[in-house]
Amino acid sequence: xxxxxxxxxxxxxxxxxxxxxxxxxxxxxxxxxxxxxxALFGVAGFYFLARFIESPQLERALPQPGGYFSFALVGxxxxxxxxxxxxxxxxxxxxxxxxxxxxxxLVTQTxxxxxxxxxxxxxxxxxxxxxxxxxxxxxxxxxFPLGQANWLGAILVLAASILAFVGLGILSASYLLLFKRxxxxxxxxxxxxxxxxxxxxxxxxxxxxxxxxxxLVPVTxxxxxxxxxxxxxxxxxxxxxPLAALLIFAVVLLPVSFAIFWWALRxxxxxxxxxxx
Amino acid sequence: MERPALLVENLEKYFPPAVTGWxxxxxxxxxxxxxxxRGVSFEVKRGDVLALVGANGAGKSTLLRILTTLLIPTRxxxxxxxxxxxxxxxxxxxxxxxxxxxxxxxxxxxxxxxNLLLFATLNNLPRAEAAQRIAELSDLLGxxxxxxxxxxxxxxxxxxxxxxxxxLLHRPSVLLLDEPTRSxxxxxxAEFRRFLQHRIVGExxxxxxxxxxxxxxxxxxxxxxxxxxxxxxxxxxxxxxxxATAGADSLEQALEVLTQRAPGHAS
Numbered sequence: 001x002x003x004x005x006x007x008x009x010x011x012x013x014x015x016x017x018x019x020x021x022x023x024x025x026x027x028x029x030x031x032x033x034x035x036x037x038x039a040l041f042g043v044a045g046f047y048f049l050a051r052f053i054e055s056p057q058l059e060r061a062l063p064q065p066g067g068y069f070s071f072a073l074v075g076x077x078x079x080x081x082x083x084x085x086x087x088x089x090x091x092x093x094x095x096x097x098x099x100x101x102x103x104x105x106l107v108t109q110t111x112x113x114x115x116x117x118x119x120x121x122x123x124x125x126x127x128x129x130x131x132x133x134x135x136x137x138x139x140x141x142x143x144f145p146l147g148q149a150n151w152l153g154a155i156l157v158l159a160a161s162i163l164a165f166v167g168l169g170i171l172s173a174s175y176l177l178l179f180k181r182x183x184x185x186x187x188x189x190x191x192x193x194x195x196x197x198x199x200x201x202x203x204x205x206x207x208x209x210x211x212x213x214x215x216l217v218p219v220t221x222x223x224x225x226x227x228x229x230x231x232x233x234x235x236x237x238x239x240x241x242p243l244a245a246l247l248i249f250a251v252v253l254l255p256v257s258f259a260i261f262w263w264a265l266r267x268x269x270x271x272x273x274x275x276x277x
Numbered sequence: 278m279e280r281p282a283l284l285v286e287n288l289e290k291y292f293p294p295a296v297t298g299w300x301x302x303x304x305x306x307x308x309x310x311x312x313x314x315r316g317v318s319f320e321v322k323r324g325d326v327l328a329l330v331g332a333n334g335a336g337k338s339t340l341l342r343i344l345t346t347l348l349i350p351t352r353x354x355x356x357x358x359x360x361x362x363x364x365x366x367x368x369x370x371x372x373x374x375x376x377x378x379x380x381x382x383x384x385x386x387x388x389x390x391x392n393l394l395l396f397a398t399l400n401n402l403p404r405a406e407a408a409q410r411i412a413e414l415s416d417l418l419g420x421x422x423x424x425x426x427x428x429x430x431x432x433x434x435x436x437x438x439x440x441x442x443x444x445l446l447h448r449p450s451v452l453l454l455d456e457p458t459r460s461x462x463x464x465x466x467a468e469f470r471r472f473l474q475h476r477i478v479g480e481x482x483x484x485x486x487x488x489x490x491x492x493x494x495x496x497x498x499x500x501x502x503x504x505x506x507x508x509x510x511x512x513x514x515x516x517x518x519x520x521a522t523a524g525a526d527s528l529e530q531a532l533e534v535l536t537q538r539a540p541g542h543a544s
Binding site: 027102267 | 371400530
């Protein structure tokens, strides 16, 4: 098969897997609508918390204008991308095991890596929609400053962040393939990132040694760049350093994680535990 | 000379021992010491129907899973349509259809048609060909009125027919079935056997390998029977020859003799 046909075939498969998840989600319509309103409650909660704690001193400590509400809203909305990246491959694998489709998927002419990537598309699109709803509620009701954002920069940061996070997600799925439950990869990255990444406070408030550790976590660069793009109106040139850091994470993590995933898959085919859960 | 549809040579499969609790942490890469298949060899000609027979744990499902590329053999080799299952799994899957007796192997909240379209795409069928193939198979299997219904609303028998349609979507040369009538009622099982015999084997000349505990089904469908016992192949021959070798009148009796489980046999 030519490279073009192979690429076209892979894209069709990814689209089919996306349609599958969309079809399943459409059969639970009420849950989706409720989630939009749940986002409203979350945004309102942070708005009033921000009003309660806001002070000139806090304002000065933030890296961008817009107040603590805007700072925290971007942090929460985009930290969720890390969570989704880390869990989506695990969830895809676990669901296929539990609903009995894994063996049938694996005997098709589609590699498991394509199946897992295809299964992650819907959660990422849903996450993006949820983020848009978060920011939309924030702008419509609580004064989140959307007007002057660098949207092209934000989209580039989001793409680079997802590439960097996906490597971690595939590592997490490799662990799940081998050990089935109790995923420390997931636990360690979400835990460390929530403390070090600057979700609810600037990294500058951490002790110096923790600030050094924070540089090893991709979410730090993702949140720094996303806030700069959305709140600081940074140009692409100004966004380049954190973008480059995210791309370095992606270039290192993606091949390593795919190699480990391939090894884990082979190992489970040797031990006969591929479909166990 | 025409290559066989399936070739299995000195196939061995060992699994790691089951270790649970904290001991599992000490055995991250356990050694493969529990035998499931021990030097199994046989061939299946194109268009033949082979039944895998044996007690629970004899190695039938392990053998089928190796042939479907879901397991990697420990030693020996297996070929499907001339392609090695360990070295060329993607090419093997081009020629293979696989269906188990499980009835929970679809996306229950999608329609039968949506499920079939998904698996057709994952098997590289272009959209138009997939639609045509689904129409053909639904005629063949009597699925027409069920295609728009969510799978969760279908009966077990209909889910089986849907499973068979899925396995046949990409026109496989070899069909592997693991206990295909396990959860069917007697009438649905009989209908399934007729369909397999007349349409799949008779008209499409598909090579079929199936594992079953139902000996009447084995006698009705199989041109040859492979009897497995504790991972070893005891005999692979036509049903009449299996009975003659054991000096038995029935297949059940032949199995008892060949696997040394006959009443009064000292093991």
